[in-house]
Amino acid sequence: MAVVGTPTSATAKNMAVFIDADNLNDPTALDHVLLAVRSMADRITYRRAYGRPESLKSIHAVLWRHGVRPVANLIVDKTTTDSALVIDAVEAVCTNDIDIVAICSGDADFVPLAIWLREKGCKVLCYSLANKIFANPDSFYDDVVLLDVVEPKEEVALEAPLLSQSAVMQGAEAHTPELAVANPVPAARATTAGTAATKAKTPQVKATVVSGPSVKKILSILPELKDKAPMHLSQVAQRLRDGGVLAPNAKPILLFRRHPAQFELKPEHQPNTVRYRG
Known part of the structure; x- marks a missing residue:
């Protein structure tokens, strides 16, 4: 995997x-x-x-x-x-x-x-x-x-008087699943109901591969572009979202800029139309 x-x-x-x-x-x-x-x-x-x-x-x-x-x-x-x-x-x-x-x-x-x-x-x-x-x-x-590094929330018991702030670990030690108890205690006290150690979970990484549809896929969703006439980006964006190749909050500008040889965005600084160059 x-x-x-x-x-x-x-x-x-x-x-x-x-x-x-x-x-x-x-x-x-x-x-x-x-x-x-x-x-x-x-x-x-x-x-x-x-x-x-x-x-x-x-x-x-x-x-x-x-x-x-x-x-x-x-x-x-x-x-x-x-x-x-x-x-x-x-x-x-x-x-x-x-x-x-x-x-x-x-x-x-x-x-x-x-x-x-x-x-x-x-x-x-x-x-x-x-x-x-x-x-x-x-x-x-x-x-x-x-x-994206996601820091998990620490699960802390309501009663955890045996832990000190000095037990907080840094660097590679932060991956240890449990914080050390600051002072040893008798077994009887350690097993008292409501007493628990604070557990520090390992930070998780969310990784996303940035990719986009091919020119062929874009043209299959927007065949009008083959006429090489400009299309407004608002219309294009909705069609691409309906076609499942553009996320709901994503901008189509970045998608077309992946293929500068095939698509022309106008005006250059704040584009609102796209044209297929062919």
Whole structure:
């Protein structure tokens, strides 16, 4: 069974994973990504994370668990994360037979890299926190996986006087299913009705693969577009929703911008019509 949010069509002989730790530095989300990519290739040749020392420190346990090499920024006035990642990604593809490259960042600065990698024949994936992704990423990546980390509510008993605030854990320890009891107590007291430990559940990751219908599918729902006459987006949106290819609250603009060679949006800055170029 594929991990939730994994592009099931993505398989490769060799894969490279490059992590922008200044952008994707949530340990739970990153752990989900690294688990997901394991089944996507025979071998992951490159596993590297780039960022400021404090960014890398926040995810060090996950990097160690998955054998990811941390690459700290040079000590200069400007952040060097993006440049170091791009240089290593280009070198990796030029010197190895890489089929898939996963860029773990929602930063738009990696768009030129994604385009270059696709021109070289690589399948390029983007993994990003949903609140840190730039607009229209699926126009540049073959697959985009957006991650939401959901913190579960703690189940606390009405009477739990034996726990102290110092029992709250951080980092990798946050995955422990139960908080430690601050002071040992006699068994008789521990079994008294109403006494229970606070349980901290592991945060869950909701991952969604951003995808859209093909041009052929769009034209099958909107055959009028084949006449190459402009159609108003409000009319188009309703038809696409009725056809099951557009979510109730989604905007059709993003869908058509995935296919700039086939569809023209007008006016450019605030489009309200779409025309099929043919």
